[in-house]
Amino acid sequence: MKTDTICRFCSSCCPVVAETENNRLISARRKSFLPDERQLICPKLKAAADIVYSPERLQKPLMRDDAGNFQEASWVDALDRVAEQFLQYKKENGAESVCWLRGMAADWGAPWDYVNRLMNGFGSPNSIGNGSVCHVGREFAHTITYGAMTVPLLQKAKCILIWGKNDRDTNPMAAEAILHARQNGAKLIVVDPIRTYFAARADIWLQIKPAHDGLLAMAMIHEIISQNLYDAEFVDNWTVGFEQLAESAAKFPAERIAHDIWLDPDLIREAARLFATTKPACIVDGNGLDMQVDAFDATRSVAMLRAMTGNLDVKGGDFIPQPVPARNIQLQERMPAGVKPITGAYPQFNVFNATWGKHVQSCVVDAILEEKPYPVKMLVSQSGNPVVSLMDAGRVERALEKVEFLVVIDKFMTQTARMADVVLPASSCFEKTQLNRAYLRNRLVRIQNQVIEPLGESWPDWKIVFELGRRIGLTEEFPWQTVEEAIDYQLEPAGITVQMLRDNPDGISSEDMRFEKYRSDGFNTPSGKVEFAPLKLEENGFTAVPYDNGYVDRPISFSDQQDQYPLLGISGARSNRFTHSQFHQVPSLYMNRKGCVVDIHPDDAEAYTIAEGDIVRVETPRGRIVMPAKISTDVHQGSIRIAWGWGDLSPDLSLNRLTDDDRRNPIIGTPSGRSFMCRIAKERE
Numbered sequence: 001m002k003t004d005t006i007c008r009f010c011s012s013c014c015p016v017v018a019e020t021e022n023n024r025l026i027s028a029r030r031k032s033f034l035p036d037e038r039q040l041i042c043p044k045l046k047a048a049a050d051i052v053y054s055p056e057r058l059q060k061p062l063m064r065d066d067a068g069n070f071q072e073a074s075w076v077d078a079l080d081r082v083a084e085q086f087l088q089y090k091k092e093n094g095a096e097s098v099c100w101l102r103g104m105a106a107d108w109g110a111p112w113d114y115v116n117r118l119m120n121g122f123g124s125p126n127s128i129g130n131g132s133v134c135h136v137g138r139e140f141a142h143t144i145t146y147g148a149m150t151v152p153l154l155q156k157a158k159c160i161l162i163w164g165k166n167d168r169d170t171n172p173m174a175a176e177a178i179l180h181a182r183q184n185g186a187k188l189i190v191v192d193p194i195r196t197y198f199a200a201r202a203d204i205w206l207q208i209k210p211a212h213d214g215l216l217a218m219a220m221i222h223e224i225i226s227q228n229l230y231d232a233e234f235v236d237n238w239t240v241g242f243e244q245l246a247e248s249a250a251k252f253p254a255e256r257i258a259h260d261i262w263l264d265p266d267l268i269r270e271a272a273r274l275f276a277t278t279k280p281a282c283i284v285d286g287n288g289l290d291m292q293v294d295a296f297d298a299t300r301s302v303a304m305l306r307a308m309t310g311n312l313d314v315k316g317g318d319f320i321p322q323p324v325p326a327r328n329i330q331l332q333e334r335m336p337a338g339v340k341p342i343t344g345a346y347p348q349f350n351v352f353n354a355t356w357g358k359h360v361q362s363c364v365v366d367a368i369l370e371e372k373p374y375p376v377k378m379l380v381s382q383s384g385n386p387v388v389s390l391m392d393a394g395r396v397e398r399a400l401e402k403v404e405f406l407v408v409i410d411k412f413m414t415q416t417a418r419m420a421d422v423v424l425p426a427s428s429c430f431e432k433t434q435l436n437r438a439y440l441r442n443r444l445v446r447i448q449n450q451v452i453e454p455l456g457e458s459w460p461d462w463k464i465v466f467e468l469g470r471r472i473g474l475t476e477e478f479p480w481q482t483v484e485e486a487i488d489y490q491l492e493p494a495g496i497t498v499q500m501l502r503d504n505p506d507g508i509s510s511e512d513m514r515f516e517k518y519r520s521d522g523f524n525t526p527s528g529k530v531e532f533a534p535l536k537l538e539e540n541g542f543t544a545v546p547y548d549n550g551y552v553d554r555p556i557s558f559s560d561q562q563d564q565y566p567l568l569g570i571s572g573a574r575s576n577r578f579t580h581s582q583f584h585q586v587p588s589l590y591m592n593r594k595g596c597v598v599d600i601h602p603d604d605a606e607a608y609t610i611a612e613g614d615i616v617r618v619e620t621p622r623g624r625i626v627m628p629a630k631i632s633t634d635v636h637q638g639s640i641r642i643a644w645g646w647g648d649l650s651p652d653l654s655l656n657r658l659t660d661d662d663r664r665n666p667i668i669g670t671p672s673g674r675s676f677m678c679r680i681a682k683e684r685e
């Protein structure tokens, strides 16, 4: 039997067709607009059955006994225990002492809405997502500039600027669209410290010094303004703060900053001119900009490049999405005004979007360890592996040791789950129906369909949340016995039902695509225009225009200790076989640790007498890891790249043992974990 659904093994949310026999998943195939021979293969999807039926899947709830050992338990006992703890902590320490931390895996959408509903209904404002290291900080930067996060319309673009994104390995749908546009003659510019697949094929590759993207963007803005290459009609009529932007950008001309960011000033100017004069153009910005302490202004200045060149909301440019009118079910209105979340230091970021919720996960660690701004005593960690994925993993581990009661909801026994008091087994994406946020953002709604029964006694996340909600007294808030009922309620304002979505496997459009919507509706900002100098920032004590007071101090961690840590370490590469810390236990993907390497430039390898395959030790003031070396000219001399995601196998392979969480972006709370000074030495041959 074939069923249309959505894969959630990573955040790309690809539409797929799953094939089953007798309630067993056999295989799944990605839908693509390209003919078979030109499609990219996703190894994770190819291994779908190996993942779903992995012998390591958790199939029963686990509870610790008095001796501290896990014992299998019934759902009734496990959920009763969790609910009892919720109510106990509320009584003794206030509801806000209970926190729910969500990783990226279950989905960015419905499961979060349900959790936020549960937590708001319970009375705790502390339902925290991990978006400050992922794209939510970037989304805020777009939103404050022009009211929404844009979608690059790659297939019709004539010029594509890829900025800190590696779609070939992280999003095959987007990569296929880029390849298609390229075949139709689109120009390609790549900003990346690494020679990625697309960097190697670009017209211009800017091999930037990591963490210095804001400077490059300002230099490009300056070049475009000084050469009169901006869209004057758009800027005059649809933007505010352009003069202030021009003044700030004039402090960063290419010839002044190029050397400091490892680039050639002529190449910067050429890239700026190519981007500004080839229409339509779009910018694909990615996680290379996130996870930097400067993420907010860097992303904001990149967003401004889009706007000033007149590429917003045009065919082949950067589209302003048309969100599906879904019901906001999060019950934010239940939270009394005086109750501050643990992320209270980031007030604008907490509320910039009606449904995104709160996202500075580092605050969870502060609240447990330092009891700042107040203590968190109980933590639920759902669909994330914070001991591996949060910056300064050693500190995270200390926090999870300290927290009084830890519940983990996962498919596997991760490093985080091992520390739990109760572990609840979650079903995989093929075992549940779900409303996926990616498909609410912009017009076309698709449904993620359950294609097989949940494995063993695992439960879908929605069911865990609904059942727990009812146990802590939220019976009216969670009246739904099936997820279909909940989704029908959420989609009622759009006039779409689950049945309609099942009848239309390629999705239902909530409305037709409209371009240049700002001409009739304005932009969704306080001024109704693109804001190069948002007043909202100034009112909160920040500079309105990016870098008005000069460039950010020390964008790279530990740069004050360069004499001892002379090499610049960066986080990567993300392999297309894995999603963060996931799937390393699946033999067909593990492939004897292929790709678990430190990339080092030949000149540095020679200086440190390191040969290909040698086992090297990488150290920072926070910790050390040990991995084989790979000699490669894909990295810039003076920098090394450390494979990301292997930390669930061993702390020795865990990149975040090296990173720090000391300095955070004051607006979005992002630490500087992607780029850090480190040292390397041969451990053994």
Ligand SMILES: Nc1nc2c(c(=O)[nH]1)N[C@H]1C(S)=C(S)[C@@H](COP(=O)(O)OP(=O)(O)OC[C@H]3O[C@@H](n4cnc5c(=O)[nH]c(N)nc54)[C@H](O)[C@@H]3O)O[C@H]1N2
Residues within 6 Å of the ligand: 102, 103, 104, 105, 106, 107, 130, 133, 134, 135, 287, 382, 383, 384, 385, 386, 388, 389, 390, 391, 409, 410, 411, 412, 414, 426, 427, 428, 429, 461, 571, 572, 579, 580, 581, 582, 644, 655, 656, 659, 673, 674
């Ligand atoms: N150094 C460094 N740190 C990083 C990154 C980096 O590149 N470098 N990337 C950052 C980014 S962008 C992100 S988004 C985060 C990701 O960090 P996390 O959100 O922690 O992501 P994963 O490591 O993939 O862990 C997801 C967990 O959810 C489980 N899971 C999978 N599907 C489901 C499900 O349907 N339900 C439930 N309940 N559980 C499920 C998986 O088994 C896995 O244990 O890491 C960030 N940290």
Ligand SMILES: Nc1nc2c(c(=O)[nH]1)N[C@H]1C(S)=C(S)[C@@H](COP(=O)(O)OP(=O)(O)OC[C@H]3O[C@@H](n4cnc5c(=O)[nH]c(N)nc54)[C@H](O)[C@@H]3O)O[C@H]1N2
Residues within 6 Å of the ligand: 010, 011, 012, 104, 134, 135, 163, 164, 165, 166, 167, 169, 170, 171, 191, 192, 193, 194, 196, 208, 209, 210, 211, 212, 213, 285, 286, 287, 288, 289, 570, 571, 572, 573, 574, 575, 576, 577, 578, 579, 580, 674, 675
């Ligand atoms: N296979 C796979 N796919 C995934 C994931 C996964 O873990 N595995 N994770 C999913 C998630 S949650 C996310 S957020 C996305 C992320 O996907 P992407 O946005 O593609 O993120 P990365 O691959 O981490 O990094 C993108 C690029 O940024 C570059 N980079 C590093 N530092 C800098 C810098 O300072 N400046 C610039 N300009 N570039 C820099 C890296 O070299 C890399 O080529 O992928 C999603 N898809």
Ligand code: SF4
Residues within 6 Å of the ligand: 007, 008, 009, 010, 011, 012, 013, 014, 030, 042, 043, 044, 045, 170, 171, 172
């Ligand atoms: S890229 Fe692969 S793993 Fe990620 S959603 Fe698409 S098919 Fe699934």
Ligand SMILES: [Mo]
Residues within 6 Å of the ligand: 011, 104, 133, 134, 135, 287
């Ligand atoms: Mo992410």
